[in-house]
Each structure stands twice: as structure tokens, then as C-alpha cells.
Amino acid sequence: MRVLVAKVGLDGHDRGAKVVTQMLREAGMEVTYLGIHQTCEAIVEAAIQEDVDVLGLSSLGGGHLVYTRTIIELLREKGAGDTPVVVGGTLPVEDIPALEAMGVRAVFPAGSLMTDIVREIRRLAPGPADPA
Secondary structure, eight states, X not given: OEEEEEEBTTOOOOHHHHHHHHHHHHTTOEEEEOOSSBOHHHHHHHHHHTTOSEEEEEESSSOHHHHHHHHHHHHHHTTOTTXXXXXXXXXXXXXXXXXXXXXXXXXXXXXXXXXXXHHHHHHXXXXXXXXX
């Protein structure tokens, strides 16, 4: 199971993304963390090159609606529109319906339980079901 975790735009706070990356690795997933200040195009290219099962975006900077929409559109344009996209971080709860409407498969606001994140990633990725 391959997961790509990325921070898009000028958002430079990545402690949460690093914690989630490590937690997913400990759960047996192959995780690539792109780091901070990534462009939408770079994230989509990496997701395609790495043939990821799930693309995770981390946001604390407030641009999550615009960036996520752009990433989903780019994935579709490049023939990878079936790649599940999840978003986590400090997100206003009122933005969750908009994220889901644009195609985000799961949203993990700050404070989400690690067990829930792992279970949802496993559910979204093709392959064996979550054994828990």
C-alpha cells in the first residue's frame, strides 16, 4: 500500500504531516513525504510516478479549498482521477462538505485519532481490508 503525503503552497508547518507519515509507516504502509512548499503540479506528478494508492494533503495554511480542487482537477486531467485524495490538518468544519463535494474521500481535522486515520486509509486503498 503506497501513500503520498504532501504540503502544498506556502504552508510551512509540517509537524502533523510528519507524525501521520511515521504512524502510517508503523502501520506497514509505504509512505512518501514530499515536504513543505510543494506545487499542485509537483504533487500530482509525484503521485503518478509513485503509483500511489492514496494521496494525503496536509493543511494548516488556509488554502486547502483552492489547492485541493486544483489537485483533483490535475489528477483527472492526467488520467489518475481515481486516486483517492484525503485532507487533514487545521480545517474549519464548515469546509468539510465543500471538500467532500469536490471529491475528497476523507477529511481528518486536527485531533483525529490515529487509529481512525489508518483504518480509513486502508479502506480507501485497493487491496486487503483492514484486519482490525
